[in-house]
Structure formats: C-alpha cells, structure tokens
Amino acid sequence: MSPGSGTADVNQQARPARYTGERIKRLEDPRLLMGRARFIDDLGVPGMVHAAFVRSPHPHARIVSIDNRAALALDGVVAVVTGADLAAETAEMEVGAMLNGVEATSRPAIAISKVRHVGDPVAVVVARSPYLAEDGRDLVRVEWEPLPPVPDVGTALADGAPLIDEALETNHVAHGKIEIGDPDGQFETAAHVCRKTFKVGRSTGAPVETRGLLAECDAGSGAITLWTSTQMPHLTRTLLAPMLRVPENKLSVHSPEVGGGFGLKCHIFPEDVAVPAVARRIGRPVKWIEDRWENLSGGVHSKEMDCEVEVALDADGKMLAIRGAFVTDGGAYSSIPYTPLIDSGCAAGMLPSMYDVGHVAAQFDAAYTNKASVGAIRGVGWASGQLARETLLDDAARQVGIDPVELRLRNMLSSEPQKNIMGLSLDGGSYAESLAMARDAIGYEEFRRRQDELRAGGRYLGIGFSPFIEPTGMATASARAAGFDIAYFDSATVTVDPDGTATVSTGLHSHGQGHETTLAQVAADALGFAIEDIRVVFGSSDSQSYGMGTYASRSAVVGSGTIMAAAAQVRARLLELAATLLEADARDIDLAHGVAHVKGAPARGVTVAELAGFGYFGYDARPDDVQESGLTATAAYDPPETYANGTTAAVVEVDPALGTVDLQRLVAVEDCGRMLNPFIVDGQVAGAVAQGVGIALLEDLAYGEDGEFLAGSLMHYLYPSTTELPRYDLLHIETPSSASTGGVKGVGEAGTIAAPAAVVNAISDAISPFGVSIDRVPVTPVYLRDLLRGAGR
Amino acid sequence: MSETATAGRRLVELNVNGMSHVGLAEPRTLLSDFLRHDLELTGTHVGCEQGVCGACTVLVDGEPVRSCLTFAVQMEGARIETVEALSADGALHPIQEAFRNTHGLQCGFCTPGFLLTAKALLEENPSPSEAEIREHLSGNVCRCTGYQGIVDAVLEAAANGKDQADEPR
Numbered sequence A: 001m002s003p004g005s006g007t008a009d010v011n012q013q014a015r016p017a018r019y020t021g022e023r024i025k026r027l028e029d030p031r032l033l034m035g036r037a038r039f040i041d042d043l044g045v046p047g048m049v050h051a052a053f054v055r056s057p058h059p060h061a062r063i064v065s066i067d068n069r070a071a072l073a074l075d076g077v078v079a080v081v082t083g084a085d086l087a088a089e090t091a092e093m094e095v096g097a098m099l100n101g102v103e104a105t106s107r108p109a110i111a112i113s114k115v116r117h118v119g120d121p122v123a124v125v126v127a128r129s130p131y132l133a134e135d136g137r138d139l140v141r142v143e144w145e146p147l148p149p150v151p152d153v154g155t156a157l158a159d160g161a162p163l164i165d166e167a168l169e170t171n172h173v174a175h176g177k178i179e180i181g182d183p184d185g186q187f188e189t190a191a192h193v194c195r196k197t198f199k200v201g202r203s204t205g206a207p208v209e210t211r212g213l214l215a216e217c218d219a220g221s222g223a224i225t226l227w228t229s230t231q232m233p234h235l236t237r238t239l240l241a242p243m244l245r246v247p248e249n250k251l252s253v254h255s256p257e258v259g260g261g262f263g264l265k266c267h268i269f270p271e272d273v274a275v276p277a278v279a280r281r282i283g284r285p286v287k288w289i290e291d292r293w294e295n296l297s298g299g300v301h302s303k304e305m306d307c308e309v310e311v312a313l314d315a316d317g318k319m320l321a322i323r324g325a326f327v328t329d330g331g332a333y334s335s336i337p338y339t340p341l342i343d344s345g346c347a348a349g350m351l352p353s354m355y356d357v358g359h360v361a362a363q364f365d366a367a368y369t370n371k372a373s374v375g376a377i378r379g380v381g382w383a384s385g386q387l388a389r390e391t392l393l394d395d396a397a398r399q400v401g402i403d404p405v406e407l408r409l410r411n412m413l414s415s416e417p418q419k420n421i422m423g424l425s426l427d428g429g430s431y432a433e434s435l436a437m438a439r440d441a442i443g444y445e446e447f448r449r450r451q452d453e454l455r456a457g458g459r460y461l462g463i464g465f466s467p468f469i470e471p472t473g474m475a476t477a478s479a480r481a482a483g484f485d486i487a488y489f490d491s492a493t494v495t496v497d498p499d500g501t502a503t504v505s506t507g508l509h510s511h512g513q514g515h516e517t518t519l520a521q522v523a524a525d526a527l528g529f530a531i532e533d534i535r536v537v538f539g540s541s542d543s544q545s546y547g548m549g550t551y552a553s554r555s556a557v558v559g560s561g562t563i564m565a566a567a568a569q570v571r572a573r574l575l576e577l578a579a580t581l582l583e584a585d586a587r588d589i590d591l592a593h594g595v596a597h598v599k600g601a602p603a604r605g606v607t608v609a610e611l612a613g614f615g616y617f618g619y620d621a622r623p624d625d626v627q628e629s630g631l632t633a634t635a636a637y638d639p640p641e642t643y644a645n646g647t648t649a650a651v652v653e654v655d656p657a658l659g660t661v662d663l664q665r666l667v668a669v670e671d672c673g674r675m676l677n678p679f680i681v682d683g684q685v686a687g688a689v690a691q692g693v694g695i696a697l698l699e700d701l702a703y704g705e706d707g708e709f710l711a712g713s714l715m716h717y718l719y720p721s722t723t724e725l726p727r728y729d730l731l732h733i734e735t736p737s738s739a740s741t742g743g744v745k746g747v748g749e750a751g752t753i754a755a756p757a758a759v760v761n762a763i764s765d766a767i768s769p770f771g772v773s774i775d776r777v778p779v780t781p782v783y784l785r786d787l788l789r790g791a792g793r
Numbered sequence B: 001m002s003e004t005a006t007a008g009r010r011l012v013e014l015n016v017n018g019m020s021h022v023g024l025a026e027p028r029t030l031l032s033d034f035l036r037h038d039l040e041l042t043g044t045h046v047g048c049e050q051g052v053c054g055a056c057t058v059l060v061d062g063e064p065v066r067s068c069l070t071f072a073v074q075m076e077g078a079r080i081e082t083v084e085a086l087s088a089d090g091a092l093h094p095i096q097e098a099f100r101n102t103h104g105l106q107c108g109f110c111t112p113g114f115l116l117t118a119k120a121l122l123e124e125n126p127s128p129s130e131a132e133i134r135e136h137l138s139g140n141v142c143r144c145t146g147y148q149g150i151v152d153a154v155l156e157a158a159a160n161g162k163d164q165a166d167e168p169r
C-alpha cells in the first residue's frame, strides 16, 4: 500500500457497482484512533474487585500446603481462593480425543496437588484494587516439593520419565501415522534422496493487549455475565458452561474491543473458569487483567517441533516420494479445544502441500513436558512443516544441482481444482503462477548476477522462495479433510429495521480484521443497500447468530456464505414488497443502493425505507411470507474446503563475522480467491509476514535445562519492530474458489506459514559457499556464528 | 505491608490535555494507571508494563514518555498530552486521518502510542525520511500491521503537513 493510492471513504467517492472488491476504508477506525474504543481493561461495574493469581515458580512440583493467613490479614484483600475451594463448584476442564491415538485429558482449573509449568495457577487473591491484589498475592505462602522437571521431548519420552499427568500412563499424548502408496520402495530405488532434520523454536501470538476477564453472577438466577477478550464468544459459552456448571442460557459471554488475538484468544484457559467461579463464590464482580509475564508463561505456546523430512527424486528432479516425522513439544496440558495436535498433526497433513508426489509417509506425535501448553497460534503447525519441507527442497536442489525455483516448478500440481494425494479437495489456485510472479517481481536472474559479484567481494547475499497452500475457511469439511473429527456451526442474521437500515449479526468476531467493514460490504451487495445503511454487530453470545468465532482464516469464507444466504432471503421479501407497491412482478424488480424500481423504469422507484415501513406496518396488504417472517432471516453455512495459495520470496545479507541477518527485500504473492477488500487483505498479509519473520529470526520462548522459563518479558521474547522489517511488495493473483459462496478464500495466516521458510532459505543460500545449511529457527546471531565457525571454507 | 499499601498517598496536580486534574496517588501509582483509572482516560493502553511495547506512550511537555515507567507523583505540574487530545474537537487529527488512509491500524491497541510518538517526530522533523521514521518508531511494537501501514501513515502525514506549510496564508 502506498500513500494516497486511491482508497476512499465510500460516501466521498462515486458509488461502486459492487462494494466487495473495493479498497474501502475501515468503518471501525475512528473510535480506535481517537482512543474511544473500549477494551476489556477499560470496563468496570459497580462493586467490582480485582483478582491476582498466585502462580508456580517451579516447572514441576507438588503443592504441600497453601497458607493464606497473611494475605487475608492485609487490609483490602477480600478473599483467597484455592483449587480445592473451586473443585466443589466447577467441573474439570476436559479435552476429548480428537483422533485415534490421542489421549483424552482433564484438569482442575486451578492446580490442587501439583503444578506442571512455571506460571501454572495455584490460588486467586481478590482485593479492592489491582495493586492490593498483587500485594496479597505476594503474601500467600505455598510450600512446594519440587519434582524432577521434564524440559524437553527427549526427556519426556525416555523410559522411566517422570509423568506430567499422573492420570495417564505416559507423556506421549498423541501419535498418528499416514501412509499413502509405497514411499519406502521409492526411497530404495530413487536416483537422489535428500534428508534433513529441522528444529522449530517455540513462539506465540503475544498480542499487544493481553487477555482479561470481568465476571459477575446474578444472585437470583445464578446467571453469569462474562466479559472476556476472546475471539469466539459463542464457543466460549458452549465450552465454559459445563465447566462452570451453569446451563448455556445462564451464561452470557461478551467480548469488548479485542486488541489482537492471533489464536491466543481462541482457547479456554484456567482463568476463564476461575474468575467467574470466584465472582459467584464471593458474590461480587471480579476483574482480572493478565500481565505480560503471565501472558508469556501461562498463555499458549506454538510451533516448537522436531522435524525429520526426506524426499526421493528421480534423475530429473521429479519428486517421487516424501516422508516426514513431526514431534511437538506439547507443554504441560492439552490446550482446549485444539490439543497439541494442532501443530504436529497439521504439519503432517500438509506435508506434500501443492507438490505432485505419488507416495507419502507422515508421522505425528506430541509429548507432554513442563512448559506452557501448545495451542492454535497463527500459522499453527503448518508453518513448522512448511519450514521443514521448503528448506529440504532447497537442500535437495543444491545436492542435485538444480535451480531451487526450477525444482519446485517441475513438481507443482496444476492449478485446476483437484484432490491432492492427502485427499484434500483443492479448489483451484495459482501454484506455479504465484511462484513465477514472485521470481519475476524480486528480479531473480538479476539477483543471481549481483550475488556472484558481491560474493567475490566477500559479501554474502541470498534469496529464498516459499510457495504454500493454506487451508482456509476452517469448518467441518476442512477439519475432517485434515483428519480432525470435529464439527462446526456458523450462522448470520440479517434484519432490515423499520427505517430501511439493516443490522447484520454474526457469530464471527473481529479483533483487527475489520469485519465491520468487509462484512458490511458483503451485506450491502447481497441486499442491494448503500453500505452506510448497514451495521455489523458481533461479540455477544446473547445474539441469536451462533457461530464459532474468528480464527483459522475462516471469516471471509464463513461470513460471506452466512450473510449472503440470510440476505438473499430478506432481499426476496423486499422484492415482493416492492412488487406489491409498484404493481409489478417481483422478478422484474431491481434493488440496488437502497432503491427498488421496475427494471428499465428507474424513474419510478421506492426506497428501502418505504419498503421496510410497509414490511413492518403494512398489515394485511403485505405479502404472506413477510407477514409470517418479517424482514429478518438467519442462515447457516458450513463451507466446503478452500485453500489459498501464494509464494513468499526474501533477500537477505548475512554478516558471517557477526552472524547477523539483514532482511533486505520481501515479496509476498497472495491468491486468496475473490478479495472482499484488497486494502484489508494487504494488511493481513503484511502483519502475518511480520510474525513469520519473527519466527525465522527472533522469537524464542526459551526454557532452561532445569525447566526455568527464560522469556517472560518483551525484552526477552523479541518480536520484530520497524527496523528489522523491510518494505514489502504485496502482490495478488485472484483465482476464485471453485467451491465457496462468492469464490472467497481466507487470508489470515498465509504470511506466517510462508515467510519463515523464505527467510531461512535466503540465509542458507547466502551461506552456501560455507557448505552448511540452516537447520533451526530462530536463526539467532549466536547460532549462525557457531554454524559458520564450525563450517569449512 | 498494609501500611505500605495504603499510607503515604499524596495529592498530585497534573495538566492533562489542557485541563488541570487533582488526585490522590500512592507513590507507587503508575502514571498509566492514574490516567486510565483515576482520570478515566482509557485511550492510553498498557501492553507490557515493562517499558518495551510503547503502547502506553504519552507526551510529557511535548516529549514521548512511557507512562508505565513513570510514577504519577513524578508528574506534579507537568503538561501531559494523551491520545484523547488529538481529536479533541471531534474530528480526526491529520496524523490520525493518515493512519486511516493507509491502514495503519488493525486491532488499534498499539495505535495511541504510535500516534503520539509520530506526533513528536513530526514536530521535531516535519519531513523525515522513511529510514528516520522507522528509526524513530522502533521503540513501539505492533503485532498486527507489520508496520508498513504505520510507516506509510507517517510519510503521508508529513507530506500533507508540508503541503499545508507551503500554502500561502
């Protein structure tokens, strides 16, 4: 996006024929810019008290005793509540087995007998102010009996390892295997075999706004109202109600403005149970705002994976078979609802990605360790698997002596809709086209010339490519295609109000994606209204439009499908109303930008305000279905599989003496089908790419060998700032989905999936004269210096 | 402990967004908390309380300051500007307008800190280069945008400011 590229407020420009596809400025921006949006920490209710959690400083320990006397003696402290106190009032937090070979697990919200990671909560202190709650927290005395820590997968899976979850007989909580064709036979006879192990580091979403909760309980009905910084209000209600032992109709979940999610805020956490349960227990509204240390030590982590991948190629560089084994360091608990399989399971399922390969073996495992749980963070295990596969292909290209772009082009599926070897129903794309576009945009041939010249002068530049496909619009079909036995339900309600404006309610959620704008574009087109007459509402489980929330790049697809279906029903009734008023046949009515008229007779029109007034108050002059159903409709949509694709390419310069990497260029070609708003698509890609660069170069939720957590602040857990990132070139191809309503696909995670491998391949290319290749992320200066020192040159 | 927790409150008088405010603050009360909770100016956001993210940035006598690293009692007599002041008359400030034009915000949580940091930059250097902008903003983090829209917003605000300055009065 360059400044002044023609994006405009809709009411300051000529009205487009359709709003979807236009670069429309965001309707939600003014309140955010003015500091007038209300985030969770901006809310309060009378009588509210504040919670602080006592947390484990140990990676693994038994709780011998908890002494709350000093805390309770502090003026201003209202209560100290332990796991044992809550056990009588709440149910255990359970996660079912998502697949065969995966353990079902359960846990109390607050640890009762032992803690399993640094940051695991053991008690809640409630006080008049947040400062006093923290004072009280520091006065709670816990007697610990430290247990041997399990700091990594190797320790976890060793014979006789200490058990993290004593209800299970193992730390090996998930195992699965997919084998198609005869990969072993192919590997025996192939002209070339290339192998690689790759270690992906531990990262997370770390939105700038942490999590937070505010809960109150009605003394009469027992109904609980919960405000929470979540990506999924309805699903939170469904998952949380049984844990709180309330029926769903007595739990209202509201999300205020949410300051970024990236997957972190689409889980159910211990605090989500504890804070409302404590509010109910003490009879006062309770608020809790997570601090940054809690967010990093106790939220969900992501992507740490040991990968072993190998590819068999024929003499011409044609891929014959691919094998991969992916082991997730799952942390101490199964995240709810995704479990640690969200990483290794996803890496395995996308192993062949868009390559045309006839034989595949993919194995996925997850082990419990004494770290924070692994959950669904932007890009999930797809990003880890992409790193392993795409760095393997660059190694293979060097080994065989084929250009890495050419190797990929020789092996790509055609862009037509088809089933791939894993059974994914690809809905059409631009696999080779996107790679070629990235190659040309970054000036590949010219770069190679310059690279040689600079190398002669002792400068090490490199280029890397990372073509990808991204499963989007996550719903039942795509989850099942990926092997997860789960189902989804999503709906939207479109209501035309008596004055002819429309309200669209959705079970999706926006925390930066701009749904108030994009979904209004969709609704305006589907109804034939002016966009300023549409209001999009979401964020309350009290709304009748149940939905699973926003994550997994699902909202463009699900939002378009649900809203277009509901709007079509309402529009049909508006056309009948217009037909009645204009004394014409409904099939001959046109309705656009809020005015209906008989086709070919634009002079005589009726406005939607007139139609709506008639629809509400026209008594028995109205058509029957308007009398029966009014001007509102709710529709559900469970989309088919959709897969976005594209290619990210990067240029870096490595300083071998310092081990530093200067990211000089980044080109991202994205094909997310029909774009609802290219302005917002660019923003999604740019932000996701930045997170991908962080994974490649910076982000590391490090633990010591003793299980101590070493990354509890943003000084230790680094993410990219303005100076580590270059200006990106964001390019588009628009191949409409052959499957979804409107040809739409999702876009939220592509950059995070693709960018890490592009950057790492560029680094390996830069240092190829040293005869070594990168085998882990993040590529820190220390790692890179050590790698190059060990290398001969 | 109960003494340290409640005793020693002091009267502080600050000038915030052109109005003077008097409040009681413990010596340990952070400026961020005082602004947000005592003065109910919740546009200033808190992302880390570790002095790293810059979301809590306000202007103190024109200079960007992390309100999470500052005690309210240190600010006696200071002139403080928060995001709420930028659009005091209900219209977007040109920098805010530029952020909107370039998609310089997504969730908007980091935005108040960026706006004030950018304002301080443009007051000091009305036509910064892209590299200068990136350098100046490098102490603020945004997890959503990848910064491209933010950098473009500051470039656009600078260009617009320059146009205005060039116009004959």
Ligand code: FES
Pocket: B045, B046, B047, B048, B049, B050, B051, B052, B053, B054, B055, B056, B057, B066, B067, B068, B069
């Ligand atoms: S909240 Fe002050 S720098 Fe992050």
Ligand code: FES
Pocket: A208, A259, A260, A512, B104, B105, B106, B107, B108, B109, B110, B111, B141, B142, B143, B144, B145
């Ligand atoms: S817009 Fe979300 S952190 Fe910057």
